[in-house]
Amino acid sequence: DAKTTQPPSMDCAEGRAANLPCNHSTISGNEYVYWYRQIHSQGPQYIIHGLKNNETNEMASLIITEDRKSSTLILPHATLRDTAVYYCIVRVADLPPGNTGKLIFGQGTTLQVKP
Amino acid sequence: EAQVTQNPRYLITVTGKKLTVTCSQNMNHEYMSWYRQDPGLGLRQIYYSMNVEVTDKGDVPEGYKVSRKEKRNFPLILESPSPNQTSLYFCASSLGQGSYEQYFGPGTRLTVT
Numbered sequence: 001d002a003k004t005t006q007p008p009s010m011d012c013a014e015g016r017a018a019n020l021p022c023n024h025s026t027i028s029g030n031e032y033v034y035w036y037r038q039i040h041s042q043g044p045q046y047i048i049h050g051l052k053n054n055e056t057n058e059m060a061s062l063i064i065t066e067d068r069k070s071s072t073l074i075l076p077h078a079t080l081r082d083t084a085v086y087y088c089i090v091r092v093a094d095l096p097p098g099n100t101g102k103l104i105f106g107q108g109t110t111l112q113v114k115p
Numbered sequence: 116e117a118q119v120t121q122n123p124r125y126l127i128t129v130t131g132k133k134l135t136v137t138c139s140q141n142m143n144h145e146y147m148s149w150y151r152q153d154p155g156l157g158l159r160q161i162y163y164s165m166n167v168e169v170t171d172k173g174d175v176p177e178g179y180k181v182s183r184k185e186k187r188n189f190p191l192i193l194e195s196p197s198p199n200q201t202s203l204y205f206c207a208s209s210l211g212q213g214s215y216e217q218y219f220g221p222g223t224r225l226t227v228t
Contacts, residue, residue: 034215043119043205043219044158093213100173101146101212102160 004088009110012082018075020109022088025069030092033064035073036103037084044087044105047073078113085110117142119220121206127226128196136191136223138206146212147189148173149181151202152222158205164189165212196227 005023012018024033035047048055048062050071055062061074075082087108095101119140128134140147148163150173160173164183178200180192189208193200206220 032215041203041222041224043207043221044217045219046216049215093215095213099212100160100163100171101148101165101209102150102163102173103158103207103217105158107157 004090004106006086006088006106006109008107009112011112011114012075012078014080014113014115015077018073018078018082018111018113020073020075020086020088020111021070022073023070024088024090027068027090028092030094031090032093033062033071034089034091034103035060035062036087036089036105037082038087038108039081039084044103047086078111080113080115083111083113117218119206119208119218121204121220121223123223124221125224127228129228130197131195134193134196134225136193136204136206136225138189138191138208138220139187140189140206140208140218141187142208142210142218143186144208144210144218145186146210146214147183147206147208148217149179149189149191150205150207151175152205153202161191161204163212193225196225198227201225201227 034049036044038044064071085108149161150158162181164170204223207217209217
């Protein structure tokens with residue numbers, strides 16, 4: 001699985017858009033970008049994923065650069081409840097037989113949403 | 116509501132006293148997994164299960180056992196807990212091991228004295 005690099009921390013004002021970057025310069029053609037978040041000591045929560053195209057769901061938008069070497073998670077109107085550690089994960093979708101299926105969480109970005 | 120439940124949520128125990136942390140999912144998922152989370156070490160996989168009666172070791176299986184007798188349940192067993200197993204434990208499930216979305220339980224905070 002490709003390695004990802006994220007800034008350790010970011011601040012965002014409540015009501016503003018939070019843009020969380022992720023570098024994955026060694027990503028392979030068949031690897032997806034996934035985003036999860038973990039609110040303090042709770043179980044990680046899936047947010048969104050994508051391969052090439054930009055994606056949007058009720059929680060967030062995912063912008064993937066054309067060369068796929070980086071991506072940005074956008075929370076359009078951050079609230080205090082969005083304060084969490086955000087993890088960018090790169091992984092193939094069709095895992096080979098015998099793969100453990102584990103998600104590899106790096107250090108993530110701690111997003112602090114401030115009033 | 117689709118969910119993964121864990122019990123207990125908090126547990127303080129003593130060295131050597133056997134314990135079981137239960138995990139149950141109501142989504143008919145085939146794949147289930149246990150992680151532990153420790154400061155500075157992130158989430159590490161303990162055991163996983165591809166389906167009923169199919170389990171295998173993850174990265175840190177020492178001191179743990181699991182079983183998968185039913186699809187919905189995947190208990191984590193500590194036969195003789197030690198202080199180095201003090202941690203925050205998460206159970207997760209998904210349709211398959213490669214599914215894009217894994218559902219995590221709320222966590223079990225275990226302290227072994």
